Amino acid sequence: xxxxxxxxxxxxFVRTPDSISVDxxxxxxxxxxxxxxxxxxxSIDRVVIQYFMANAPASAPPAWTSLLTLQGDDIIxxxxxxxxxxxQRWKTAVGAxxxxxxxxxxxxxxxxxxxxxxxxxxxxxxxTSGGITAMxxxxxxxxxxxxxxxxxxxxxxSVDRVGHILGGSTPTSGMTxxxxxxxVASKLALARPDYSAPPDATYVAEEVKxxxxxxxxxxxxxxxxxxxxxxxxxxVTITGSGQQDRDEFIPIAGGFRPFRQVADVLSNRGIAVLRxxxxxxxxxxxxxxxxxxxDFADDIRAAVTYLQSRREIDPSRIALVGHSEGAIxxxxxxxxxxxIKALVLLAGPADxxxxxxxxxxxxxxxxxxAIAADTRRATYRMAAATLDSAAAMNPWLKFxxxxxxxxxxxxxxxPVLILQGAADRQVPAEQAEKLGAAxxxxxxxxxxxxxxxxxxxxxxxxxxxxPANYSRLTSNQVDEAVLGAIADWLGEKLRTEGSKxxxxx
Numbered sequence: 001x002x003x004x005x006x007x008x009x010x011x012x013f014v015r016t017p018d019s020i021s022v023d024x025x026x027x028x029x030x031x032x033x034x035x036x037x038x039x040x041x042x043s044i045d046r047v048v049i050q051y052f053m054a055n056a057p058a059s060a061p062p063a064w065t066s067l068l069t070l071q072g073d074d075i076i077x078x079x080x081x082x083x084x085x086x087x088q089r090w091k092t093a094v095g096a097x098x099x100x101x102x103x104x105x106x107x108x109x110x111x112x113x114x115x116x117x118x119x120x121x122x123x124x125x126x127x128t129s130g131g132i133t134a135m136x137x138x139x140x141x142x143x144x145x146x147x148x149x150x151x152x153x154x155x156x157x158s159v160d161r162v163g164h165i166l167g168g169s170t171p172t173s174g175m176t177x178x179x180x181x182x183x184v185a186s187k188l189a190l191a192r193p194d195y196s197a198p199p200d201a202t203y204v205a206e207e208v209k210x211x212x213x214x215x216x217x218x219x220x221x222x223x224x225x226x227x228x229x230x231x232x233x234x235x236v237t238i239t240g241s242g243q244q245d246r247d248e249f250i251p252i253a254g255g256f257r258p259f260r261q262v263a264d265v266l267s268n269r270g271i272a273v274l275r276x277x278x279x280x281x282x283x284x285x286x287x288x289x290x291x292x293x294x295d296f297a298d299d300i301r302a303a304v305t306y307l308q309s310r311r312e313i314d315p316s317r318i319a320l321v322g323h324s325e326g327a328i329x330x331x332x333x334x335x336x337x338x339x340i341k342a343l344v345l346l347a348g349p350a351d352x353x354x355x356x357x358x359x360x361x362x363x364x365x366x367x368x369x370a371i372a373a374d375t376r377r378a379t380y381r382m383a384a385a386t387l388d389s390a391a392a393m394n395p396w397l398k399f400x401x402x403x404x405x406x407x408x409x410x411x412x413x414x415p416v417l418i419l420q421g422a423a424d425r426q427v428p429a430e431q432a433e434k435l436g437a438a439x440x441x442x443x444x445x446x447x448x449x450x451x452x453x454x455x456x457x458x459x460x461x462x463x464x465x466x467p468a469n470y471s472r473l474t475s476n477q478v479d480e481a482v483l484g485a486i487a488d489w490l491g492e493k494l495r496t497e498g499s500k501x502x503x504x505x
Contacts, residue, residue: 008175034049035048090131107155108164220246243279243281274307341414350406360467
């Protein structure tokens, strides 16, 4: 699977009359290995999925294992094993086809069903990654192509006479799919990301590794301004929820790398930037499956300690820039760490995670054309029940649902810049003022709040802001006004000089 010239995923599979075995590696997300039992009608009634972290050695055990079984209109999920085993139950539709995320092999079950039926089909599918049941349409276009519309995406696929997928594309995400022979597949590999500085940059990019909490190692990139003799101020970036690399890479519009842009504009203005891979990603180890936001805050404290040991860095001018969950973590650190000079909080919530996720669920349900209006209340209840069930086995989610960012915000005494997109549908725009009010309530008067019209949660131009449509975005660039606001404010608070404007990378 290639997205705008970059190999995004490689899927290898073996198909037998009653099973499919799949090994799927997704760039920056890790490796999924699953075995599905298939029925004569090509539906899937049982699948075992194992997940391996992105930087795990070949000999490492899976980070988690789940067994999903279709029983009538129920999906029974057993996650983990032994004393750690958790049971979840989701309602679905009889005969629903289970679809592991990004698996073309699973989608091939749908195209094979269509070829056997010889007519267009509408059928239920169950997304194993989110516990969502939806209707999929499978529409033939002549003898050699099929359109599959499911879970908010539409793919145009080339198929053979029995429905094997030979290739295709998902236009909204810019993804193309190619089926290759085994001898070609054996030579495929995902390229390592390039974190080097642009040729014309006025800074250098250095690969770093530093000791993290509990014996972990954190890896990342530090950009240092060239030709500066005195110690320079520094910013540590903190990514949003989900395990991401140091750039906060998200595979939309050819690859969204907001922290690469932040590092570029700041280091061209004389501010060093340290951006780190999250636990279990890239050059960082540690187990994110057992970690919470509080643990990730410890990672940032370790980064601050490391920066104090660098002679190029002024230890009295250290700032944090956090996006989304990162904007929850940054105040955790600054509330009781006098080494922090300033905070920039991008799209951060003031309310606890339960309120934020309930908002996200309601927005998603209300804007899903496949969900009838008279069934929305029942869908709300089902989504809430699924959330509680997931929290029972997920330490990060359990912490996130109950943690109150506004309580910690009241303890922050350093200057704070809060930026928000008015079209944000993941953290609603009113959270910015609420977060600012909480910080001011603790006696801090150096708080600036700015809300940018027409920008979404990623600070990309997007008037609607619906996360379900991110794959259709044509830009992967943070708005220049946002980058300028960050650079100007930090330049003032950290007392630096420089006038270079933000640029695209």
